[in-house]
Amino acid sequence: MTDTGTPAESRPAPVTLRMIAEQVGVSVSTVSRVLNAGDAEALRWASAQTVARIREYAAARAYRPNPHAASLRTSRSSLIGVLVPRLQDFVLATVYEGIDEAATENGFSTFVTNSLDDPASRAVRTEMMLQRRVEGMIFGDARDDDALLADLAARGVPFVLVSRRSADHASVTCDDLLGGTLVGRRLLEAGRRDLAVLAGLPFASTAIERTRGAVRAFADAGLRVPKERIAWGPFDAAGGREAAEKLLATEPYPDAIFATNDFAAIGAMGVLRDRGLRVPDDISLIGYNDTPLAAELPIPLTTVHSPMHEMGRHGVNLLIDVLGGADPESVRLDPTLIVRESG
Structure with a gap:
């Protein structure tokens, strides 16, 4: 049987929402909303002229919506x-x-x-x-x-x-690699040279990237952060306390601790207090997320604000x-x- 259809390799690639958006000069979300809305509702998202341009281009290029998304819409x-x-x-x-x-x-x-x-x-x-x-x-x-x-x-x-x-x-996400880098640079500028990290959960990208950013900043300054200076564990205050106790079990102590979560930093602050170590004179302490409590602690916490x-x-x-x-x-x-x- 002879196939009289157009060879697959010569067929034009199917048009996507992003292609329409780039052609019309609007966002992908605007295109999506216009094409999935009725005439009146579409005007909530764009001007009448833009709605017309989006629909004309979609029709000219035979745009077909994602069938799974369409089926979801019909049974909204x-x-x-x-x-x-x-x-x-x-x-x-x-x-x-x-x-x-x-x-x-x-x-x-x-x-x-x-x-x-x-x-x-x-x-x-x-x-x-x-x-x-x-x-x-x-x-x-x-x-x-x-x-x-x-x-x-x-x-x-x-x-x-x-x-x-x-x-x-x-x-x-927040750019957590950059956030960790900002922490490392801040500590280096403050003259700190021995970093310990309360890294958080080992399977969470937040923990992995924040830790990596700080460690890399120290590496760029020619300073190595040994594995034994990195403690993984829960992000909460109890997890921070437990991790800090492990890091401070033996001397010499680090001169800086980066906790990848503010609540872990609060747990660490309790351990430092119990050991008679002063923040930041003996050990600098930086958290992450800028929770409201961070500014109200007895020693206000330097931290990274995440939106x-x-x-x-x-x-x-x-x-x-x-x-x-x-x-x-x-x-x-x-x-x-x-x-x-x-x-």
Whole structure:
């Protein structure tokens, strides 16, 4: 039988939302919203002239929406599933506030649950959300090597990540490598030469990249941070206390401690106090995230400000792009070093 169709290699590549956006000069999210909206609703997102240009270009190039996203839209639940390690965690609670705020503005509701960073719990709770026909998911508990996310991507489930990165999945995070670098440079400028790190969870990109940034800054100055100066553990105050006790079990003590989470820094501050070590005279101490408590401590904590609320809002916008058939690029938000008395 003779195939009279056009050879696959000569067919034009299918048009994408990003191609339309670049041609018209608008964002991918604007294109997605216009093409998925009725005439009146489309004018919420763009002018009548821009709406016409988007639709004319899409029609001329025979744009076809992502079938999975389209099927979700026809049975709209208007529900976004959100999975976080712990909502009692100030950082993730703040990120979630941004998610819920942006979701409401875009006509969605959110359904959030805790995974406790347990792989089995994550899998069960993810399936529970999918059974409730969420339109897409936002994960705040991604792992560095994440089989669950790989499986969801293979199944065509729409999702994005916030707070933590994993592989090449679309994500919105703070530029944690830069944040760690800012910490390392600050300590070097203060004359510190022996760094210890309360690194956090070894499978979290936040912990990995913040630690890497600080260690690299010291390496660039010709100073090595030995492995025994890096303690991994939970991000909370109890985890910070335990890690600091290990680091200070023997002398000589480091002259600087970087905790990749403010609450871990607070736990470390308690250990330093108990040992009669002065902050920052004996040991400088720097945290990360700039939680409200950081500025109110007896010794105000130098820390890195992470745009947590903004991260959540960007995560919703990224997911809307995915639901519209786009393949959006990940977003890295800028950190800011907040210098106070501790380091």
